Amino acid sequence: MTDRRVVVLGEVMLDVVAVHDAPLAIASDTPARIRLRPGGAGANTAAWLARAGVEVALVARVGDDDAAKAALGAMDAVDLRVSVDASLPTGTCIVLVAPGGERTMLPDPGANTALSSDDLPEDLFVEGSILHVSGYSLMRPGSRPAALTAMDRARDAGMLISVDPASAALLIDDPAFLHRARPVDLLLPNADELAALGGDLPGVKEFAVKLGRDGARWSDGARNVAVPAVRVEEVVDTTGAGDAFAAGFLSVWPGDRRLALEAGARLAAQAVAQEGGRPAGGAR
Template sequence: MGTVIVVGDLVTDVLVEHDGPIRAGSDTAAAIRVSGGGQAANTAAWLARAGRATTLVAAVGADQAGRDRVAELVTAGVGDAIQVRAGAVTGSVVVLTGADERTMITDRGACLLLDPEHVTAAIRAAAPGGHLHLSGYPLLHAGSRPAGLAALTAAKDQGITVSVDAASAAPLRDAGAELFLAWVRGVDLLLCNADEATVLAGPGDAVAQASRLTEFVQHAVVKRGAGGAVWASRDGSSWSVPGVPVPVKDPTGAGDAFAAGLLAAWLAGAAPPDALTSGAALGAAAVQHVGARPPRPVGLDRDTRLGPDPAAGSRGSF
């Protein structure tokens, strides 16, 4: 099996797990942790955990945060094709999270400076039989869009399969569904959550949304959190799997873990129902701990904690 080349974002996550509703203008108890994040980087880390050879193509600043973020991924077994941009700062995201939802406040930093030539060279250097997984974030921001489009072009030139994650509903609306679907037209697999599917395919049930998206891509997957996920193919076939009931600690990165589990199985030859099941299992594993990455071995956890540790949330899934 070839290497999965993951292109997208690598940032610092400041995870704020607040105890109850945020009380504007006053104090809210929280557990605060600093760790690696970014949709592409998270997916790459979970792919490595699933045993798949993976290389991340991203950009960080020439700062301590960038060095820490790269070191974490190398330790996790992810190949390093990460560009260091002098004079830039590594991107960061404040994640306000509880058991049922999370809100992100983002400074994309060096992510916006990812060089199209760097991306093209990394994909061309990949061994035959590889796969490109593109986070939608580079496409959704004007500064990084040339790099995202270059990744799609290079993959097509190399004749490798391509998957794209739709990334986030709000910037999808800003970019426009018609433009985004034109950018990803013809790719092998498009993944989106329920909100993103509504932006791209309009309202409706997940099977109908996924089926409409196959007018643009070969296969489409809609993630429904605790409701499971559906897969539709251009030939009219569709499959659904339920969610995996588990205690939810933090939903951050669960969709990235789902994508990794699905890709690891599908690229190894699994049929869509089995790939969905693999994705659901890894997504369920992700929500049972705080943070977007696979848990680090005991003794390597350097997270900073402030305030009480909130209890685990209600039962749910990715």
């Protein structure tokens, strides 16, 4: 493990992954291979950070149910600060993986919406660490106060703050997203999310854009760095690729930005070559 510490605030989900080899036959049947996989953008990023050898803690909320155990799989190397909700179930997401690996998600956030300021461990807010916030936590009204409180505490403690916008579709319906989140040290959108934010990023010191097969680029407004994607033999499932990229980038940041982009591209390539959003085999 390195001496770098990242605190991830985000969601834990149980993914119902349906991989179908033909286009969906609407109003009829499409054969598929269906598996249960641990998921959630926050939990995925934490797991990939652990794979990268980073000391990482996850702040999240699950239900008091059997799904929680499955959703927290492949997290042995993560410091889990996960609260249990007595009323709401663990979040669940139906993930449809089309031919070529592109995924479409149907999430039911469940207990993730009830994350509260009481779920924020004080000992995690330490100068020199990084707070990484999943955009879902900022978009959902139930968890938003906890996410904003965590960001305020992180700033007061001298931590760096990273935000992944998470969903272009949800950003379109949330024009105040960036206004609430700023100031942000690092934003990690993909190309669609950047477009949904309007391309203008007030209050963001720097950003790294995930461009899929076109690689990734970083900018602070004055300097620009771009790297190509790492080639893979077959794209199996793009679920969690952005989370893996974020983890790779954060494993180096705020160090050399080119190296950070390259680290992100390497983990993203590993993610798309497997089914599910968590690293196969756990942390190294």
